[in-house]
Amino acid sequence: MVFASRLQIRLLLPLFPILAAMGQKAAGADQEVGSKTCNGCHPEIYRNYSATSMSQSSGKVGKGAFRESFYRARFSDPALGAQYSVSLTAEGYRLEFSRDSAGVRGERVLGWFIGSGRVGRSYVSSLEGFLFQAPVSYYTLSEKWGVSPGFEQHSSLYFTRAVSAKCLQCHASRLQPVAGAENRFSAPPFLEGGVSCERCHGPGKNHVDKITAGDRKGLSEIVNPAKLEPARRDSVCAQCHLTGAARVARARAARAAYRPGELLSEYTAYFVWTDAGPSAMSANSHFEKLQQSACKKASGDRLWCGSCHDPHSEPEAATRAEFYRARCRKCHEPSACKESLGTRRKAQDDCSACHMPKDQVRETEHAVFTDHSIPRRPRRSAGSPGTGRSLAPFWNTPVEERDLGLAFAMVAGEDSSFRRRAFELLQKAEARDPEDLPVLIQLAQLLDETGREDQAMALSERIVRLDPSQAAVAVNLGTYYIKRGRVQEAMRLWQDALSRNPGLTGARINLAVAQHRAGDAAAAEATLRKALQYDPDQETARKLLAEIRAGSR
Ligand code: HEC
Ligand code: HEC
Ligand code: HEC
Numbered sequence: 001m002v003f004a005s006r007l008q009i010r011l012l013l014p015l016f017p018i019l020a021a022m023g024q025k026a027a028g029a030d031q032e033v034g035s036k037t038c039n040g041c042h043p044e045i046y047r048n049y050s051a052t053s054m055s056q057s058s059g060k061v062g063k064g065a066f067r068e069s070f071y072r073a074r075f076s077d078p079a080l081g082a083q084y085s086v087s088l089t090a091e092g093y094r095l096e097f098s099r100d101s102a103g104v105r106g107e108r109v110l111g112w113f114i115g116s117g118r119v120g121r122s123y124v125s126s127l128e129g130f131l132f133q134a135p136v137s138y139y140t141l142s143e144k145w146g147v148s149p150g151f152e153q154h155s156s157l158y159f160t161r162a163v164s165a166k167c168l169q170c171h172a173s174r175l176q177p178v179a180g181a182e183n184r185f186s187a188p189p190f191l192e193g194g195v196s197c198e199r200c201h202g203p204g205k206n207h208v209d210k211i212t213a214g215d216r217k218g219l220s221e222i223v224n225p226a227k228l229e230p231a232r233r234d235s236v237c238a239q240c241h242l243t244g245a246a247r248v249a250r251a252r253a254a255r256a257a258y259r260p261g262e263l264l265s266e267y268t269a270y271f272v273w274t275d276a277g278p279s280a281m282s283a284n285s286h287f288e289k290l291q292q293s294a295c296k297k298a299s300g301d302r303l304w305c306g307s308c309h310d311p312h313s314e315p316e317a318a319t320r321a322e323f324y325r326a327r328c329r330k331c332h333e334p335s336a337c338k339e340s341l342g343t344r345r346k347a348q349d350d351c352s353a354c355h356m357p358k359d360q361v362r363e364t365e366h367a368v369f370t371d372h373s374i375p376r377r378p379r380r381s382a383g384s385p386g387t388g389r390s391l392a393p394f395w396n397t398p399v400e401e402r403d404l405g406l407a408f409a410m411v412a413g414e415d416s417s418f419r420r421r422a423f424e425l426l427q428k429a430e431a432r433d434p435e436d437l438p439v440l441i442q443l444a445q446l447l448d449e450t451g452r453e454d455q456a457m458a459l460s461e462r463i464v465r466l467d468p469s470q471a472a473v474a475v476n477l478g479t480y481y482i483k484r485g486r487v488q489e490a491m492r493l494w495q496d497a498l499s500r501n502p503g504l505t506g507a508r509i510n511l512a513v514a515q516h517r518a519g520d521a522a523a524a525e526a527t528l529r530k531a532l533q534y535d536p537d538q539e540t541a542r543k544l545l546a547e548i549r550a551g552s553r
């Protein structure tokens, strides 16, 4: 009998360390008119911008300028013993997969892509309105298909990585998440592919309405980032280009989402590692790197992303060197660089080739390729993380202990001293605000990890009462209940969690076990079949299903 001790579900950690409210629509989302409307009066900007990778960063497969090659679209993953093949169909790209040793085969339609294809593309498939990331991606440099980044460590075919609004929000615009669910969207999941005009300029309805009516006041109804004070200006790009070691959603983010013109730091607290040693070099976002540059340190607010980048267009390869050199020349006299005054005319032109060298490793999703720390001489290596490091806020804004506590909890991993720091800070935060959900959720997890299950259970009950949509917490609470014989309550929690994200296979298997124990083999069988629909290579589900079928014979 396999049914004995199969109830070891841990809290499912979020994919990205952001604790934002689920399904949060941007404030004023109903005031957004879409980029096509802007085209009516700003056709040149629209045309230029449409050619950029930002504007093409997501969409329906088969649409847009970039096209994948299907020449090498059949490949295997030897570590897993899996075969994949991608082909074109009318409804999207068809992914066929199989793993012979497990007797698994099937297919999925890849409906949407994420990533312009400058480096590569990931894909999203929809099952009953719920979105999941596909285990295959396209790699542009090598023009071939392969296993998606981050999917290599799995010991079975992996189809249940939820695509939530958190994942889509940097790549797509005017999202249509269904409230209360983790990864459910209306069709289509977003009304505009890529980064729309309004992601940088704010909702445009009033601007358009007033100007159409001949009212000049309409000009002040739209945000021009360049006219904002520096912190608000930088916030516009930082919403998508600042990563940090940890990103913590602040209380305000539960009520509304950031919009251009505001201070991003009021919505999200960003933390970076403090040590200025080698690990600072491994920082992974354009913002952090630029902050380390001598240019930024010496010129302060005068230097920003817009000093070198035209937000509406990317320079063509032939004029690239000249384009960026002109940017450097805004601050540097040609005589500033003795090296470039040498005889090598070609090298002389390209300031960034020497001072902003490129990383050779390009086959990952979110790496910085061009060194934005603008070094005198190319640096050797990224180095390994220093010891005794700590977290500090990225912007020079005051941070609350609560935010720091959450950040420590996010980066803690197995580090017990970080966990202790987190626990102390979060306990204080809970005392101040007993309804602060992100704080309660992290506390419950820390309590569970340190074996204080009764306390973790009590806290989880409070969380689910405050917000029933916290699926991961509900799943855990169910396991606490079942251990204490509260079967009906556990089953209800799991069912509810599964209605918010049907890819939570662990909860589904637990549910099937509980149904079987309660004597309902037919329900258990249906539950397991559903589990395999979403997660076709789930071994436990397969075994249990075989057992139930054998038993009913
Ligand atoms: C009915 C015509 C019209 C439409 C539609 C329109 N604009 Fe404008 N917009 C103008 C005019 C006119 C100006 C002032 C002259 C100029 O800068 O071109 C302007 C100026 C701007 C400015 C500069 C404001 C400043 O303070 O510097 C921005 C930014 C802008 N528009 C963005 C947008 C965006 C984004 C959209 C789509 C959501 C949009 N516009 C749609 C007519 C329009
Ligand atoms: C916080 C914002 C953010 C989130 C969230 C995010 N991305 Fe990205 N992504 C970026 C930025 C910015 C780039 C390009 C620059 C870079 O590499 O830093 C990028 C690049 C990519 C690329 C390479 C595209 C190309 O060809 O240039 C892929 C593929 C990608 N992301 C997939 C994903 C997927 C899948 C998710 C969700 C699981 C995701 N991203 C979530 C910001 C984000
Ligand atoms: C990635 C962010 C971003 C996106 C997306 C974006 N803009 Fe802009 N836009 C800016 C910034 C930054 C400026 C200020 C540029 C400057 O003056 O340095 C600007 C300036 C403008 C201006 C006024 C100044 C000018 O250059 O004429 C207009 C009009 C405008 N944008 C329209 C649009 C339209 C229309 C779209 C979509 C087709 C769009 N923008 C998309 C960031 C963006």
Ligand code: HEC
Binding pocket: 053, 054, 056, 057, 058, 114, 115, 116, 117, 118, 119, 169, 170, 171, 195, 199, 200, 225, 236, 237, 238, 239, 240, 241, 305, 306, 309, 311, 314
């Ligand atoms: C809503 C999210 C978002 C905002 C806001 C945003 N970006 Fe981006 N940006 C992205 C994503 C995603 C990519 C990667 C696009 C891809 O290749 O799929 C990207 C790519 C880029 C690139 C690389 C283009 C290339 O050469 O291939 C530059 C440069 C850039 N962004 C600059 C900016 C600047 C400057 C701002 C602020 C004015 C800004 N971005 C605001 C999401 C954003």
Ligand code: HEC
Binding pocket: 294, 295, 296, 298, 299, 302, 303, 307, 308, 324, 325, 327, 328, 329, 330, 331, 332, 336, 351, 352, 355, 356, 374, 375, 376
């Ligand atoms: C907004 C102004 C500004 C821009 C734009 C700018 N810099 Fe600088 N940069 C500075 C200042 C100020 C310093 C410090 C004083 C100095 O060395 O000239 C500096 C320093 C440097 C240094 C010395 C670094 C060190 O560690 O000593 C290099 C190299 C450099 N810049 C290269 C560039 C290159 C290449 C570009 C274009 C891709 C560029 N800068 C764009 C303002 C700028």
Ligand code: HEC
Binding pocket: 237, 241, 286, 287, 290, 303, 304, 305, 306, 307, 308, 309, 320, 324, 327, 352, 356, 367, 368, 369, 370, 371, 372, 374
């Ligand atoms: C001093 C000039 C300079 C500044 C300031 C600057 N960049 Fe860049 N950036 C570059 C150059 C040069 C490249 C390489 C472009 C190329 O090779 O086509 C680049 C490339 C990029 C890319 C493409 C991916 C990569 O790493 O090659 C992104 C995304 C990007 N920058 C974002 C930003 C953001 C966000 C900011 C503000 C925090 C910023 N940049 C500030 C000069 C600059």
Ligand code: HEC
Binding pocket: 325, 328, 329, 332, 334, 336, 337, 338, 339, 340, 347, 348, 349, 350, 351, 352, 353, 354, 355, 376, 377
């Ligand atoms: C062939 C490679 C190369 C090119 C091209 C190049 N540089 Fe340099 N640059 C260097 C090196 C190497 C140094 C360091 C010299 C030293 O340490 O004495 C340097 C130093 C500098 C410094 C610091 C000067 C000082 O004495 O503090 C600045 C600023 C600078 N470069 C700007 C630029 C600008 C702007 C351009 C484009 C017009 C450019 N460089 C093109 C290699 C280059």
